[in-house]
Amino acid sequence: MFPEGCDESIALRDLSQKDEEHWQMPFPEIAKELNITATRSTLEQVFHSQHQIFRRKPAHKPSLSPEQMEARLAFAHMALQIAINTVVFTDEMWVEFNSLR
Numbered sequence: 001m002f003p004e005g006c007d008e009s010i011a012l013r014d015l016s017q018k019d020e021e022h023w024q025m026p027f028p029e030i031a032k033e034l035n036i037t038a039t040r041s042t043l044e045q046v047f048h049s050q051h052q053i054f055r056r057k058p059a060h061k062p063s064l065s066p067e068q069m070e071a072r073l074a075f076a077h078m079a080l081q082i083a084i085n086t087v088v089f090t091d092e093m094w095v096e097f098n099s100l101r
Contacts, residue, residue, distance in 0.1 A: 016030050
């Protein structure tokens with residue numbers, strides 16, 4: 001761990017705030033650019049506790065294709081036509097109808 005106010009900690013902070021490119025850069029890449037070897041969790045702890053700098057990795061969710069959007073819309077319209085009293089709600093993983101069990 002880097003003591004609070006040490007040269008490495010200050011260098012990490014300064015580089016992470018340098019420009020827009022570094023604002024979006026993950027902590028390990030910033031450390032690599034400064035030739036500082038530390039685990040990701042150690043770097044996160046230094047940035048969080050000493051400098052109140054946080055990063056998040058946005059989740060990459062693939063976009064729906066036009067066919068998938070059309071299929072979802074068709075399913076929603078179909079579901080509106082079903083009477084709610086004909087739907088079976090259960091918290092079981094397996095349901096059997098007309099079974100002797």
